[in-house]
Amino acid sequence: MFTRRQFVAGSLATVMTPLLKGCSQPQSEPPRWEQGAYRKSEQSKVAILKATSYDNSLKDIILRAINLFPLDIKGKTIILKPNLVEYDPAGVINTHPAVIAATIDALRSLDAREVIVAEGPGHRRDNEYLLTASGLHAVLQEYRAQYVDLDNDDAQAIPVNSYFTGFPRFYFPETVLKADLLVSLPKLKTHHWAGVTLSMKNLFGLIPSAIYGWPKNILHWAGIPNSIVDINSALSIPRFAIIDGIVGMEGNGPIQGQAKHCGVLIFGDDFAAVDATATRIMTLDPRKVDYLVFADRFFGNILEENVLQLGERIETVRQDFTVIPSFRHLKSIVS
Amino acid sequence: MVEQWVDLLLQNQNQDGGWGIVPGKHSHTEASAFALLALNSMKSPVLEQAVNKGLQWLGQQQNADGSWPLSSQVRETSWSTALAVLALTSFPPFYQHALQGAQWLLQQKGQTPGWRESLRYRWAPQTLPIQLNPHLEGWSWVPNSFSWVEPTSYALIALKKLRFSLPGSIVTERIRQGELLVYDRMCEEGGWNYGNPRVLGEKLPPYPDITAIALIALQEHMAVDANQLSLQALCQMLRQVRSGLTLGWSVLCFSLYGQNAAEYKAKITDSYVRTHFLNETKSIALAVLAFQDGSGAFRV
Numbered sequence: 331m332f333t334r335r336q337f338v339a340g341s342l343a344t345v346m347t348p349l350l351k352g353c354s355q356p357q358s359e360p361p362r363w364e365q366g367a368y369r370k371s372e373q374s375k376v377a378i379l380k381a382t383s384y385d386n387s388l389k390d391i392i393l394r395a396i397n398l399f400p401l402d403i404k405g406k407t408i409i410l411k412p413n414l415v416e417y418d419p420a421g422v423i424n425t426h427p428a429v430i431a432a433t434i435d436a437l438r439s440l441d442a443r444e445v446i447v448a449e450g451p452g453h454r455r456d457n458e459y460l461l462t463a464s465g466l467h468a469v470l471q472e473y474r475a476q477y478v479d480l481d482n483d484d485a486q487a488i489p490v491n492s493y494f495t496g497f498p499r500f501y502f503p504e505t506v507l508k509a510d511l512l513v514s515l516p517k518l519k520t521h522h523w524a525g526v527t528l529s530m531k532n533l534f535g536l537i538p539s540a541i542y543g544w545p546k547n548i549l550h551w552a553g554i555p556n557s558i559v560d561i562n563s564a565l566s567i568p569r570f571a572i573i574d575g576i577v578g579m580e581g582n583g584p585i586q587g588q589a590k591h592c593g594v595l596i597f598g599d600d601f602a603a604v605d606a607t608a609t610r611i612m613t614l615d616p617r618k619v620d621y622l623v624f625a626d627r628f629f630g631n632i633l634e635e636n637v638l639q640l641g642e643r644i645e646t647v648r649q650d651f652t653v654i655p656s657f658r659h660l661k662s663i664v665s
Numbered sequence: 666m667v668e669q670w671v672d673l674l675l676q677n678q679n680q681d682g683g684w685g686i687v688p689g690k691h692s693h694t695e696a697s698a699f700a701l702l703a704l705n706s707m708k709s710p711v712l713e714q715a716v717n718k719g720l721q722w723l724g725q726q727q728n729a730d731g732s733w734p735l736s737s738q739v740r741e742t743s744w745s746t747a748l749a750v751l752a753l754t755s756f757p758p759f760y761q762h763a764l765q766g767a768q769w770l771l772q773q774k775g776q777t778p779g780w781r782e783s784l785r786y787r788w789a790p791q792t793l794p795i796q797l798n799p800h801l802e803g804w805s806w807v808p809n810s811f812s813w814v815e816p817t818s819y820a821l822i823a824l825k826k827l828r829f830s831l832p833g834s835i836v837t838e839r840i841r842q843g844e845l846l847v848y849d850r851m852c853e854e855g856g857w858n859y860g861n862p863r864v865l866g867e868k869l870p871p872y873p874d875i876t877a878i879a880l881i882a883l884q885e886h887m888a889v890d891a892n893q894l895s896l897q898a899l900c901q902m903l904r905q906v907r908s909g910l911t912l913g914w915s916v917l918c919f920s921l922y923g924q925n926a927a928e929y930k931a932k933i934t935d936s937y938v939r940t941h942f943l944n945e946t947k948s949i950a951l952a953v954l955a956f957q958d959g960s961g962a963f964r965v
Contacts, residue, residue: 418870419905453858453859453872454872455815455874455875455910456872456873456874456906456908456910456911457910457943457945458908458909458910458936458940458942458943458945458948459874459906459907459908459910459911461940461943462907462908462939462940463905463906467940477943479686479687479943479945482686482687482690482693483686483690484690484691484736484738485738485739501739522864522865539806540686540695540735540739541735541739541741541743541807542806542807543744543805543806543807543810543813543816544806544813544815544859545859547806547810547811547813548807548810551810551811582865582867585869586867586869654865
């Protein structure tokens with residue numbers, strides 16, 4: 331899976347922690363993805379809906395949003411992948427349980443066959459603690475929903491169809507591979523290694539830590555943007571994103587940042603487009619986020635002219651998210 | 666309650682003899698190692714058949730090089746080798762398997778990040794986002810990658826249990842390096858998380874389960890200030906955390922450190938009533954070990 335040579339190359343090219351690798355490549359270089367990996371459409375749709383608090387209105391908001399997209403829910407097995415990387419009683423690290431509850435409720439009302447909540451926490455191995463402390467366990471009990479620990483699920487190796495990390499394949503949990511639809515449910519957050527962490531970065535949680543380690547450091551060594559792109563590209567199941575931007579995190583995210591009220595949920599089936607819109611809402615420039623730039627080349631749209639914005643306009647919901655100094659360059663525009 | 670947990674382990678044993686992480690999953694080296702230790706701690710002839718079946722599965726899984734794969738499905742060599750070794754040291758007929766696994770562990774070294782980082786650590790550590798001593802070699806989750814606290818702790822316990830059957834100078838040096846690495850990764854107020862006490866200048870908090878595991882790995886140094894500080898940190902953390910996994914590890918740790926753990930045993934029962942430990946084999950097994958004083962399996 332990971333050779334000594336790859337590791338040594340990584341160690342010489344990076345410091346002890348992940349650094350962003352350059353996103354541009356000379357035109358003379360061979361393409362970094364297979365032809366079949368190209369799934370970029372001419373235009374993508376993203377919906378921004380106001381949601382001022384974690385109250386009972388969330389289900390209706392989610393249903394309104396789903397109706398804006400050609401999503402086939404009836405009879406489907408659906409995986410909800412929240413962000414549950416860590417727990418801090420004073421922090422806003424994770425997708426709020428109310429958003430997860432409302433999504434379960436909404437999908438069931440559309441006759442989903444099964445809704446499974448699944449996560450592979452990147453730091454903690456104590457799932458019982460994470461679930462009970464975060465409030466997710468209570469939601470699972472109330473809705474009698476199944477939870478799958480993706481870090482330890484049965485897994486299958488899937489060949490990559492892009493070559494940013496140099497990994498020939500990724501192991502994915504069977505629960506995810508067998509599903510009909512994957513719903514990425516991240517929190518709207520800044521990230522101290524990647525700039526922002528949204529629906530694409532959230533898929534790190536699909537990668538089993540039992541194989542890749544806690545934290546999933548192998549992915550960091552291969553370059554976080556590279557790993558995000560290869561993981562998102564390799565996975566072929568239909569997907570949808572719902573970003574919990576009601577209260578996001580600014581500053582030193584994804585763990586130690588500060589809460590930032592933003593009052594929105596952001597929806598879409600092109601993760602790159604959803605994440606680009608979310609980044610703009612944070613008053614950051616998606617064209618300077620490496621993995622979004624990579625994604626824009628072959629499987630998503632990040633340019634405003636290629637994204638049909640539904641619901642609220644970005645300008646009406648935008649909030650000024652602070653970033654750590656190494657990501658100040660993300661703040662320098664916003665078109 | 667212990668009988669109920671043992672029944673669960675018996676019910677959840679796969680046809681092939683191993684245990685999945687939760688019922689219905691492929692047999693998994695880590696889950697099987699803990700289940701075997703738990704059943705063995707009952708010292709009951711009634712359980713002999715299940716234990717033998719489990720041992721056969723674990724023995725058969727061992728690769729020719731001495732390592733174990735993660736599971737019957739994911740065959741790549743794995744960090745869980747240390748747990749298989751640790752478990753099999755409790756079963757004399759499988760001693761040679763354990764020894765072969767320990768020899769494989771001795772060949773494994775977490776990689777260091779390279780000369781540039783070494784120089785920066787030596788001359789300008791404040792410029793590093795994570796200030797870990799890059800010269801120390803422990804054990805990694807994935808072969809040929811960076812060392813972390815939990816796999817290093819498992820390897821330390823396994824090697825310490827077998828140290829007198831292994832090449833003396835090599836095992837002594839690896840244990841010394843591994844211990845230094847664990848101490849290097851300790852959080853400033855005591856305790857451990859996965860292995861980063863600080864990132865970008867910000868302190869990161871310890872986790873109770875990893876703290877207990879690391880303390881078990883460092884049990885011969887229980888009088889050392891760092892151990893005592895971490896023991897206090899563990900008690901502090903346990904005021905907030907009431908999961909079977911964490912409490913199980915903690916009771917084993919307290920037992921090895923000669924401390925009374927009665928109040929935590931009661932909390933394990935409460936936790937089971939609340940969550941059924943999410944049906945996780947390892948948590949069920951740790952609960953059995955906690956109640957049966959199975960700490961002997963981890964004593965070095």
